[in-house]
Amino acid sequence: MKPNLRAWLLSTSMSLLTGCSLTPPKTFTFQADVPENFTVTGTANYKPAPGETCIAPTGEAFTTGSLFFKPEQPKTAHQVEFKVPLTDDDHGCSMVLRGLKLMIEGQWGKRELDMSLASAGFSISDEPSAHLPANSTPPVRVFKRQCQWFFRTAGPKRFIRKILQCKALGANGQMAKPMIGGSLHRDQLADSTVKLVLSVAKIEKPYYKGWWIETPKGWKACTGVWGTQNEEPCTKPYKFLESFKMPDGRDCTVYPNCTE
Incomplete structure (x- = not known):
């Protein structure tokens, strides 16, 4: 084969290869506006598309796949963002999004382990939604939710530890029982934005509840019911812990003011 012909065939083959790139899957953007020292990661869960059977290398059928999202850096100081594909072909078969699970991490102290996790989730509904006008801008769904820090003592030295709980907000602005999350319509997700505030x-x-008494100086931990020097239910006449330790090592009698 002549050199010029070989070069032409090679360049033509490369042009065909580069011109046949796969169409990227449609996505939606997930955003989270978070308080200071908070972050959010996500796991998108997928199921086989209708009529599709997914077979593992072992020959067994499987019904779920996952993609994990952990933003390297927040978009801003208080916002994280990642794009979630509506379909997934990385597992050797065609799969569609069935839900998005979120982990909310709040840091309450200076040490790496001074943190707590709360979960949230969005399910994907295949029920048809209200049709959008042609050429309309993709919708932005905003979910406003609130997190609450709870404190307790733990361990033989009774160090203060904090636990994070996040829930929906009721009509009166108070935390409601349902956990964070919601339902999203599949037919409105492409190119849309889902925002968690x-x-x-x-x-x-x-x-x-009922293990601490609030005083003008702060919260005092009860003890005495079970005859220990640990945090216990409050009963009259009230008996309080002699002291507990703040995360920085201080011995205190009330929280959060430390001293009475």
Whole structure:
């Protein structure tokens, strides 16, 4: 084969290869506005598309696949963002999104382990939604939710630890029972934005209801019911812990003011 002909065939083959790129899957954008020292990661879960059977290398059928999203850096100081594909072919078969699970991480202290996790989730509905006008801008769904810090003592030295809970907000602005999340319509997701706006309650509460008494100087932990020097249910006449430790090692009698 002549050199010029070989070069022409090679360049033609490369042009055909580069011109036949696969169409990227449609996506939606997930955003989370988060308080200081909070972040959100996500796991998109997929199921076989209608009529599709997914076979693992072992020969067994499987019915779920996952993609994990962890933003390298927040879009801003208080926002994370990632794009979620509506379909997934990375597992050797055609799969469609069935839900998005979120992990909300809040850091309450300076040490790496001074953190707590709360979960949230969005399910994908195949029920038809209200049709959008032609050429309309993709919708932005905004979910406003609130997180609450709860405190307790733990361990033989009774160090303060904090637990995070995040829930929906009721019509009166108070935290409701349902967990964070919601349902999203598949036929409105492509090129849309789903936004989670998180706030934090200003006042912390005891993790165990009825185990602390609120005083003008702060919260005091009860003890005495079971004859230990640990945090226990409050009963009259009230008996309080002699002291507990703040995360920085201080011995305190009230939370969060430390001293009475």
